[in-house]
Amino acid sequence: MTRLIAFLSSVRWQDIVDILINSYILLRVYILFQGTNAFRVLVGITSLWILQEVAASIGLILTSWAIRGITAAAAIIIIVVFRNEIRTALQVRNLKAFLWGFPNREQTTPVDVITESVFQMAKRRTGALIVFPGKEDLGEAIHGGLSWNGTVSPEMLLSIFWPQNPVHDGAIIINGSRITEVGVLLPLSQRQDLPSYYGTRHRAAVGLSERTDALVVVVSEERGRVSIAKDYTLKPVIDSEELAQAIRKHLNFPDISPARQHERERLKLVVAAGLSLLIMTGIWFGFTRSQDTIIALNVPIEYVNRPANYEILDTSVDEARLQLFGSSALIKSLKQGQVGVRIDLSKAAEGRNTFTITQDDIILPPGVSLNKIQPAVIDVTLDIPTTRELPIQVDWVGRLPENMVLSSVTVTPETVKVIGGSKTLEKVSTVYTAPVRLDSLTRSGSVTTQVVLSPPSLRVASASPEKVTIQYLLSERNSPAKK
Amino acid sequence: MKPCVMLTVFCCILCAAFMTIPSAQEQPQEASPPSPAPSSDAAQKLGLKQAIMCERVENLTPVRPGLAFSVSSGQVCCFTSFEPVPQPTVIYHRWFRRDELSTQTRLRLYSPKWSTYSVIQLRETDKGPWRVEIIDQNGHVFDVLRFSITD
Numbered sequence: 026m027t028r029l030i031a032f033l034s035s036v037r038w039q040d041i042v043d044i045l046i047n048s049y050i051l052l053r054v055y056i057l058f059q060g061t062n063a064f065r066v067l068v069g070i071t072s073l074w075i076l077q078e079v080a081a082s083i084g085l086i087l088t089s090w091a092i093r094g095i096t097a098a099a100a101i102i103i104i105v106v107f108r109n110e111i112r113t114a115l116q117v118r119n120l121k122a123f124l125w126g127f128p129n130r131e132q133t134t135p136v137d138v139i140t141e142s143v144f145q146m147a148k149r150r151t152g153a154l155i156v157f158p159g160k161e162d163l164g165e166a167i168h169g170g171l172s173w174n175g176t177v178s179p180e181m182l183l184s185i186f187w188p189q190n191p192v193h194d195g196a197i198i199i200n201g202s203r204i205t206e207v208g209v210l211l212p213l214s215q216r217q218d219l220p221s222y223y224g225t226r227h228r229a230a231v232g233l234s235e236r237t238d239a240l241v242v243v244v245s246e247e248r249g250r251v252s253i254a255k256d257y258t259l260k261p262v263i264d265s266e267e268l269a270q271a272i273r274k275h276l277n278f279p280d281i282s283p284a285r286q287h288e289r290e291r292l293k294l295v296v297a298a299g300l301s302l303l304i305m306t307g308i309w310f311g312f313t314r315s316q317d318t319i320i321a322l323n324v325p326i327e328y329v330n331r332p333a334n335y336e337i338l339d340t341s342v343d344e345a346r347l348q349l350f351g352s353s354a355l356i357k358s359l360k361q362g363q364v365g366v367r368i369d370l371s372k373a374a375e376g377r378n379t380f381t382i383t384q385d386d387i388i389l390p391p392g393v394s395l396n397k398i399q400p401a402v403i404d405v406t407l408d409i410p411t412t413r414e415l416p417i418q419v420d421w422v423g424r425l426p427e428n429m430v431l432s433s434v435t436v437t438p439e440t441v442k443v444i445g446g447s448k449t450l451e452k453v454s455t456v457y458t459a460p461v462r463l464d465s466l467t468r469s470g471s472v473t474t475q476v477v478l479s480p481p482s483l484r485v486a487s488a489s490p491e492k493v494t495i496q497y498l499l500s501e502r503n504s505p506a507k508k
Numbered sequence: 509m510k511p512c513v514m515l516t517v518f519c520c521i522l523c524a525a526f527m528t529i530p531s532a533q534e535q536p537q538e539a540s541p542p543s544p545a546p547s548s549d550a551a552q553k554l555g556l557k558q559a560i561m562c563e564r565v566e567n568l569t570p571v572r573p574g575l576a577f578s579v580s581s582g583q584v585c586c587f588t589s590f591e592p593v594p595q596p597t598v599i600y601h602r603w604f605r606r607d608e609l610s611t612q613t614r615l616r617l618y619s620p621k622w623s624t625y626s627v628i629q630l631r632e633t634d635k636g637p638w639r640v641e642i643i644d645q646n647g648h649v650f651d652v653l654r655f656s657i658t659d
Contacts, residue, residue: 420637421576421656431576434654454607455654457637463576463658502572 039391044302044309051301053124056294057115061160062238063107070099109162109237134201135177136272140265142182143244143251152246153186154196154226156209157275159238166236169195170209177202186244196229196241212236219259222248230254240275242268311352313392318353321346324364326403330371334409337370338446338482341404345382348397355392363390366398370405377406408446412486413453416440417476419495420457423464431463433498441476441493442486449482458493471496554597554617556650558589559642565625576656579630586640586653591621599650601626602641605634630657 058064077092104111115123139155146153156163171192175181177199185207186193192208199205211229219231230241234254241254242262251262253271262268272278325344328337345366349356365388368380380386381402387395417436425431441456459474475492478484485491562570562585563577570587577584586601601613603626613626628634634657642650 416652416654418637418639418654419656421658422635424578424659425576430572430574432574434575452607454604455637455639457606 037391040309040313043391044305047309048298048301048305051305052298055297055301057123058110061107061110061113063103063110066099066103066107070096070103073099109165110160113160113162134199134272134276134278136269136276136278137265138177138179139182139199139242139272140268142179143242143268144265145179146183146186146244147249147251150246150249151183151186151188151244152193152226153182153242153244154211154230155182155242156196156198156211156233157240157242157272158198158200159240159275161237161239163198163233163237163239166212166233167196167198168210170198170206173197173204173207175204177204196233211241223259227252227254227259231257231259234258240272242272312354313352318356319348319350319396320356320359321348322359322364323347324366326366326368328368328370328405330369331407332370332373335370335373335375335407336410336446336482337405338408338449339404339406342400345403346399347387347395349389349393350396351393355390359390359393364388364393368403368405370407373405373407375407375409377404379404406448408448410444411447411450412442412444413450414440414442415453415456417493418455418457420460420477421463422460423462425463425466425499428502429466429499430502431466431497432500435496437494437496438490442489443478443483444486445478445480445483449480453479453483458495461495466497466499469496469498552592552594554590554594554599554644555592556588556642557591557621558587558623559651559653560587561585561640561653561655562587564627568623570625575654576658577630578659579632579635579657580659581630583627583629584655584657585625585627586642587623587625588615588642588650589621589623590617593617593619593622595619598645599624600641600643600645602643603628604639604641605636610634610638635659 054067055064058067073092073096077089077096080092081089134157143153143155156167181204182197184190185197185204195208196211197204197207198209212232212235213225213228214231214235216231216235219228223231224245224247226243226245230243230252231254233239233241235257238256243252243254243259244250245252251268252259253262253268254260255271255275262271323344323346326340326342328340331337347364347366349359349364366382367386367388368382369386370378379402382398382400384395387398389395416439419434419436421431436458443450443453443456445453456476456478459477461472461474471494473492473494476485560570560573561575561577563572563574563581564583565571565585565587570585572581586603588599588601590599596616596618599615599617601615603610603612611628615624615626616622617624626640637654637656639655640653642653644650
């Protein structure tokens with residue numbers, strides 16, 4: 026009991042939000058993809074992944090590697106093979122529908138009207154081709170077609186497939202209670218095993234069923250027979266009842282009352298939500314609560330809230346070595362920037378300040394804990410920035426020709442204003458130029474170079490130039506010397 | 509012997525100097541050419557007449573003056589000449605390599621005028637920009653001579 030209370034008290038509100046958000050994401054994936062082939066394959070891939078983790082944990086090296094490879098390949102294949110389904114699932118009208126809405130289970134398709142009209146056309150030997158889309162997008166499988174968007178009715182169906190109608194040869198697409206397109210060209214099946222008495226209409230129906238999950242109803246013009254094509258097969262239909270059943274099954278129409286169906290859907294959602302919560306809680310605990318891995322990291326120390334009038338002159342260390350522990354998944358996924366040591370200098374004074382690094386100074390991602398830190402204490406020396414005017418001296422290097430003497434040097438400007446910590450500047454009395462070589466000098470002249478500030482914490486005041494001109498006078502060895 | 513002739517005879521006295529660091533061995537030297545002492549010495553201030561860097565000093569004269577000295581020359585001197593020197597006093601030659609004090613030489617001055625110099629022996633590690641501050645015992649800086657030790 027005490028352990029349970031201790032455990033519950035260690036769970037933060039962020040953890041609960043974390044689990045809830047991810048559970049909802051999982052539930053949304055289920056809602057958007059349920060019933061599709063892609064979803065089924067996704068479940069298969071997830072199972073493979075779990076299998077691979079189990080294989081790895083019990084030390085089946087080859088098996089875990091093989092399953093990992095298969096999982097990776099399958100993940101790519103699912104995107105390629107089921108791109109149409111994925112597109113259809115993600116094609117929603119707005120963000121609200123994507124995040125909150127439920128895909129409409131169109132239940133308004135007037136199946137009886139359609140079946141009666143189909144058999145009426147069969148009796149009159151009027152050829153017809155009616156497509157009921159499934160979950161997959163038909164966009165890439167069909168061609169042509171005119172947008173129609175008319176309500177399904179016997180008259181409408183009969184008039185579309187009336188032989189004198191210009192679009193009667195094409196297929197119609199029924200979405201819900203509306204005929205969305207007419208005169209649509211379907212892909213023809215290339216199969217050789219279809220009976221020879223099947224005409225173009227039948228081959229088109231089979232062709233579409235080979236490429237998509239749509240159901241296609243065909244009415245033979247010559248023999249007045251009704252057939253349905255789905256999943257590569259073309260099946261004759263004897264009566265309207267059989268046809269209605271096939272359409273209802275394809276459209277996922279229940280045999281029960283709408284109220285009961287609604288109840289069932291709700292129950293299904295509640296179970297899915299519960300399962301999502303359960304799965305995510307399990308994953309979350311697996312990821313964050315196991316503390317089986319220890320890692321040591323060198324982390325740069327960040328100094329913040331430095332008083333405005335001070336500059337950091339020196340620090341005893343620039344980085345700290347942190348020993349962290351947590352679940353292997355979290356430790357492995359640690360990235361630069363997620364872990365940091367931040368020292369608050371707001372209460373620091375001029376001179377040397379000693380800070381003990383506490384837990385509050387360390388930034389860690391959730392689920393990762395600190396085991397040890399080295400060093401535990403750091404020194405930071407602060408200084409007040411000040412400006413000082415310093416003379417510039419040329420840093421000559423190399424060697425003059427034996428018979429030459431460097432007898433006079435003038436630097437313009439003679440001084441430079443330097444900004445830096447007061448204690449640093451106390452130790453600096455001259456600013457030197459970049460090295461200027463003597464070897465190449467053969468006669469008097471001038472050269473322009475820049476000043477080099479040391480230590481690097483110093484900088485030239487904005488009013489002072491960083492470059493200087495050096496005028497030098499060379500004379501022969503025996504000529505009179507000048508100061 | 510006439511008094512004026514006697515006045516013209518002076519002795520040279522070596523300056524006392526300190527060896528402060530081993531990287532630059534300094535040789536204290538002092539010399540002063542005899543000259544007539546002015547009657548109002550006490551009222552005058554010590555004045556630096558000449559300060560110059562040179563390779564060596566011969567007969568109280570700087571030889572091979574310059575601002576860049578090769579380390580192969582072996583040594584470098586800071587020659588200073590004071591006039592007037594109202595009363596015997598002490599000055600210092602403070603040798604800095606970059607901003608680090610390398611050595612300091614204490615040199616005595618005598619009335620009425622005095623020339624003196626300090627010298628350091630050069631080593632490979634002495635290359636770089638140098639300066640010599642010529643100061644009195646109160647810290648007053650008479651002059652700063654800047655030069656470089658090069659290849």
